[in-house]
Amino acid sequence: xxxxxxxxxxxxxxxxxxxxxxxxxxxxxxxxxxxxxxxxxxxxxxxxxxxxxxxxxxxxxxxxxxxxxxxxxxxxxxxxxxxxxxxxxxxxxxxxxxxxxxxxxxxxxxxxxx
Amino acid sequence: xxxxxxxxxxxxxxxxxxxxxxxxxxxxxxxxxxxxxxxxxxxxxxxxxxxxxxxxxxxxxxxxxxxxxxxxxxxxxxxxxxxxxxxxxxxxxxxxxxxxxxxxxxxxxxxxxx
Numbered sequence: 001x002x003x004x005x006x007x008x009x010x011x012x013x014x015x016x017x018x019x020x021x022x023x024x025x026x027x028x029x030x031x032x033x034x035x036x037x038x039x040x041x042x043x044x045x046x047x048x049x050x051x052x053x054x055x056x057x058x059x060x061x062x063x064x065x066x067x068x069x070x071x072x073x074x075x076x077x078x079x080x081x082x083x084x085x086x087x088x089x090x091x092x093x094x095x096x097x098x099x100x101x102x103x104x105x106x107x108x109x110x111x112x113x114x
Numbered sequence: 115x116x117x118x119x120x121x122x123x124x125x126x127x128x129x130x131x132x133x134x135x136x137x138x139x140x141x142x143x144x145x146x147x148x149x150x151x152x153x154x155x156x157x158x159x160x161x162x163x164x165x166x167x168x169x170x171x172x173x174x175x176x177x178x179x180x181x182x183x184x185x186x187x188x189x190x191x192x193x194x195x196x197x198x199x200x201x202x203x204x205x206x207x208x209x210x211x212x213x214x215x216x217x218x219x220x221x222x223x224x225x226x227x228x
Contacts, residue, residue: 004157033214042120042203043158043218056215090157094214103214105150105157 002026004093004106012112018079021109025072025093031055032074033103034066037088046089049074050096078111086113117141118206120219128227133191135222137204140185144206148216149178149189152201161202162189166209194226 005024013019025032033056034046045058049068066076072093078085088108095102119138127133137147145166150158164171164178164187171178177190191198204219 031214035218040220042220045215045217048213048215050213055213092157092214098213103160103216105159107155107157
């Protein structure tokens with residue numbers, strides 16, 4: 001079956017702009033988590049959505065937001081971009097979010113803020 | 115605060131020898147530990163895990179050891195192969211966590227030389 005897809009794969013934005021990233025989970029998966037990966041920081045948890053509701057939230061400012069649609073596709077939005085937001089944004093999907101072994105990651109969206 | 119730490123950013127070994135990747139954690143509420151492997155331009159893929167009630171888990175060439183008293187875990191790869199060259203992330207899930215939220219380390223770049 002098809003894996004987790006993320007669009008776009010690469011994005012260049014300017015400071016102060018906003019950006020929306022998309023994640024389509026594996027068919028049948030209802031949980032989508034988002035992570036930010038930067039060099040030296042590893043993957044930092046942003047938030048998790050399950051059945052259109054935010055279930056967990058990491059320690060990121062309010063400029064980072066997300067949502068999930070009825071078909072389980074998820075979007076994350078970053079407003080008023082800063083240079084430090086340059087990172088690889090990964091999403092992961094799982095059936096119901098209770099089994100950590102069944103979390104599958106997408107290839108990520110590489111965001112560059114200039 | 116970095117609750118999961120991988121103190122070695124890189125490791126280089128010869129093909130056929132053992133690779134040992136280390137991870138330390140501070141949160142005693144973690145109940146599952148996982149290792150992910152990540153190739154460039156791909157998302158992390160699940161490799162092996164261990165529950166906090168065990169001290170060893172083996173899967174083929176991969177073995178994970180958990181030392182709860184030292185809050186330390188390690189991944190052993192024997193024998194190492196050039197295809198194992200990737201970034202390895204250690205991750206942990208909190209016992210109190212609902213959903214699929216994971217806390218990741220910074221990653222270790224493993225290079226296996228032919």
